Amino acid sequence: MAQVKVYNLGYDPETGVGELLHTTTVRHALGMIRREVADPVEMTIIEDRIVPTVLELTRELSGAWVEGAGRRSVGFSYRAVHERDHWTCAYCGRSVSKTPPCEALLATVDHILPASRGGCSSWTNLVSACKECNNRKADRTPEEAGMPLRVDPYDPACSYRVGGFAERLPVLLSS
């Protein structure tokens, strides 16, 4: 499968000089472009489709960029779940807060698979949710409740941040 190189801001396509951060899949690269985390700087054509081969981050990544890359775990807490999810409800997409303008938007943490049914408190089973959605979902899975997740919950140990974005690393850096 084709791999896309991701460079820090400052990549020079003329000379190919830049800071290579990691490589990723075409699919993930397209997601980064859509999220405006990175811009395509070199492309190729594969099976009549234009696909990126080199991306450049839209903002410069500083030294403290790797939040672990699988080597260090990020402190787990309900607050950290909200921060990972940018204080946004995983079901309706509204902003949540500990001091919301209305009760419905109170920040709660939802177990995707309910705790009462064996769901654990882990990065991948918890998402930020507004009180209204959490109450509506109750003791059901998202499928049962007909409330699809808008996000793919992940362990921040496998991510880095660019500006306000936590960008998941599907391919870990080789150390």
Ligand SMILES: [Zn+2]
């Ligand atoms: Zn909601």
